[in-house]
Amino acid sequence: MIDNEYTDAHRLFLQASLSERFFTEAKAIEIYRKAYEATAIQDQETFTEFMTTLNTKLNSIELEFRKSHNEEDGTAVWALVNTNGDEIAQMATDYSPIEISFFRRLIELIITADDESFSVSSITALKEVVKLKTSITKSNGEILLQRFIDDKWLSISSGGRYSLSLRSILELQHYLKKEFEDYISECILCYDIVTKGQRCQVAQCKARFHHHCARRYFDSRNNKICPNCQIAWDSSNVFGDSDSINNRSRTRRSTTTRRSQRSVVDEADDDQMDQDDD
Structure with a gap:
């Protein structure tokens, strides 16, 4: 027994x-x-x-x-994971107070990033070393960032952007929810913190899914409707996937540039046609 x-x-x-x-x-x-x-x-x-x-x-x-x-x-x-009060304090056994301050600042930048990208560029991360006016040099900052990755506190994308690892999300969840209540989202299906996934296309709607939760939820339904506001769900409206978001931004800028160039050419053709008519 x-x-x-x-x-x-x-x-x-x-x-x-x-x-x-x-x-x-x-x-x-x-x-x-x-x-x-x-x-x-x-x-x-x-x-x-x-x-x-x-x-x-x-x-x-x-x-x-x-x-x-x-x-x-x-x-x-x-x-x-540790379960006591200030989870970040648990890093004190492995990191100096200055290094922990740097990590706290990185968390803030990542969580409050524009358009829910939940990531920060390597350039921005290293600039914070200078702004904090610590004894950490740029080269030491690069080493420290790699250490955060090796210790599974941070992840880095193929495009060189830093985001919180699953270890950070799991171990620091109480801290994240307490300090960044207005920025943290929970998956509407599993209720875990979500920093990479799909979101409703309605700006005011707070419906968010992990990618795998979205697949599980919508695969069993004939119509893809937001469970929160009942608007049609667009699975391409993602957040937190910083490289894809950046690629889409570059594509939009490139498309806008091409359109502008075509407009200039079209206007020139119109002017030429007017001259021919005269």
């Missing part, structure tokens, strides 16, 4: 998780199975029960395994 005791299998799982802290659910299940194989425990909990038992034990030391999904492809992931 399973009595949800904290066993050697749980201890092995926790030890294996401490170095990673962030992994896919498939990897978590693999570790869970190997932990039981190594301990030869007969009465095994299901994976869900196993994680619940772990969290019950970890609550006393302000740690918790949290489940979420990759915002881009929907892959289920687990993260070992």
Whole structure:
């Protein structure tokens, strides 16, 4: 009979998780199975029960395994996170106060970015080093940004823009909701924070979906209607995908330029035609 005791299998799982802290659910299940194989425990909990038992034990030391999904492809992931008051303070063991101040400023820039891009360019990020008037040089700033990426606090796009990683969204969710209430959106389907996804084309409507949640929601419906305001849903109206947004902006600017050029040519042709008529 399973009595949800904290066993050697749980201890092995926790030890294996401490170095990673962030992994896919498939990897978590693999570790869970190997932990039981190594301990030869007969009465095994299901994976869900196993994680619940772990969290019950970890609550006393302000740690918790949290489940979420990759915002881009929907892959289920687990993260070992801190659960106490100011989550950013947990970085103090790895970063100096100056470095944490820089990270706080990056969070602010990312969350409050224009048009819900939820990202910041590398140039802007490095300019903040100077603005903060710290001892961090530009070259050290570049090293620190890479460290934030390596430690899974930040992600960087192919276009060189920084955004919050899933680790930051999971571990700092209370801080983000408290400090940036007017900027943070929750997915209308799963209610998790969403920084990359689809949005209603009506400016005043607050309906937001993760890409994978949008697929799951609309694939079961004949008509793609916003569940909030009942307006037709346009899946190409995305946010947070900074590279795609930038590409669309460049395309719009290029199209506008071509139209302007055609207008000049057309006007010249019209003038020539008028002269010919005369």
